[in-house]
Amino acid sequence: MQAPKWLSIERRPIPSGRTIFTVSILGIVAALIVMAIFFAAYGVSPARAYGAILHGALGNWHGFSETLRRMIPLLLIGVGLTIAFRALFWNIGAEGQLLAGAIAAAGIALFSGLPDPLLLPVMFIAAFAGGAAWGLIPALLKVKLGINDVITTLMMNYIAIYLMEWLIHGPWKGPTARGFAYTDTFARAAWLPTIYGTRIHWPTLVLGLLLALVMYMLVSRTRSGFEIRVVGENPDAARFAGISQFKTTLLVMLIAGGFAGLAGVGEVAGIHHRLLGPLNISMGYGYTAIIVAWLARRNPLAVIITSFLFAIIISGGDVIKVSLGLPFQLINVFNGLILFFLIGSEAFIRYKVSFSFRRQ
């Protein structure tokens, strides 16, 4: 047999919600335990490290507000990704879609000359369109030409990164930026309001929460939601039922790309108020949101919880750097571990895994 003899893997009947929940929690706990070993290796007691992270990310108003503002892009992108993943469209390109949205919004803010009250709404529309356009290219390539979505969405990330680099070093470089590679600051009317004393651009947060709800309704209550699921789970059945793979794929990527684009306008209009280096704008939200959507088991409402969880982890990274003197990169280790344990645990959900040391 293929697998080692001490390990046998059989397919389980449909797993219960409780199995899924328990196994997910166990996956996270396993990642936490491995991280505890890391902390101990650095001479920091794990209890103290976790205590500091929780306190720093949740225990005071400033920390909590930073956690919430990290949650916004993760929430928006994560909700969109649950829809794409439902149709089994492997959108690894949310990072690029976020940047495309940021670019589109910045273009409107800097050059449109629109009257003040129109500025922000048009920026949001442009960002949605920018992100959606960036996501629709791979979608079209997949349904029309059968080209692998993983690869194209991934490549589009880098094209967005270099497009942005080019804009801020070249044509869009601000005359008032004193030689730095970023654009001029947006006019005040293009700034999103924030909750006083914080960086929480609340309109984007509210939008994210609303969209999570709307998408939940879409997938659970509407025909489109049903079609998305059939296309993902059983393409043959979808064909028999006359469900258009073309329309469904375009729809899910319109949503996934558009929402990532909205995350982009949130970051530039809510935090930076200008276009600057891609790494300053995103630090990998598009990739982290993949874990967020995965952990939420493709349920848009659950993304509210999982995006908050990962926002804590990102804030925790600042905490362990500043107050414990540990490298911020531990966050990437932690994210990688969680993802591994999650997909590992997936096997325990889909299959019945048993260990035996008997000779067979």
Added chain:
Amino acid sequence: MGWETWIITTLSRTLAYGTPLLLGTLGEIYAERSGVLNLGVEGMMIMGAYSAFTTAYITGNPWLGILVGGLIGGAFSLIHAFASVTLKANQVVSGLSLTMLGLGLSGVLGRGWEGKPLPNPIPAIVVPGLSKIPILGPILFEGQNLLVYLTIILVPLLWYILYRTRIGITVRSVGESPATADSLGIKVDRVRYLCVLVGGVLAGLAGGYLSVAYRPAWTEGMTAGMGWIVIALTIFAFWNPAHGMLGAYFFGTLYILSFRLQPWISPEFLKAMPYAFAILVLIFVSRGTLQKRMGAPAALSVPYTRGEE
């Protein structure tokens, strides 16, 4: 600087920069030929770079460093093999987590080593006699190191194994139709494990080349997206080691030109080219028959369980 010197130095740098791309691509070709997509190349490469650098620094032996880089890259790839082959987990997610893990772990472990130059890198050599050939001599036989040549030797070797030996047929059949291979008595999982391992070792060597030969120092994230170019190159090469060589040096040229043509063409444009080319190539070969002839493994990224199609 005369135009002749300009061309010579550009091509010579291309050869140097293309080497890690080529190593990584050769490895990914083997992994994907067996049906396993490994998006963890960036992670395996950076772990290779980190471990090669520290080993070379501590022992004073750069070759030992390269060796350890390859071993660590290989060990790292086994995580992906376990997840995607044994546990039949999603290969996209597993590969991504390998990259996150590698970038994170090397960043954490490498903190104390940041920016340290390596006093004893792998030396550049001058091939006696051959370096005297006009134009070609200074490009190919002056200022390169042994790894550059070893990598070039690997190309026909890996090509021959893949297309002209029993091992190669086994690998390809596992990537094309694991069920058929299984029914012929081929141990599908074992073949996939080995191919992923080959990919990991070569990615680790590529990382080692970067930190011990090409730019002998350790900096966090020093692979700088090279692993993703490798993913693009694997497609660009139609999963063929010989094309992989052309692709690696072609993309290498683009990268070097992105610095050297700066006064005329924006570097961002040239740096985006490899990724744009990968998409364009996919578009050109997208017609089913062509894609099949060009060699996209039919079972790529599909886990195999006996009795399930």
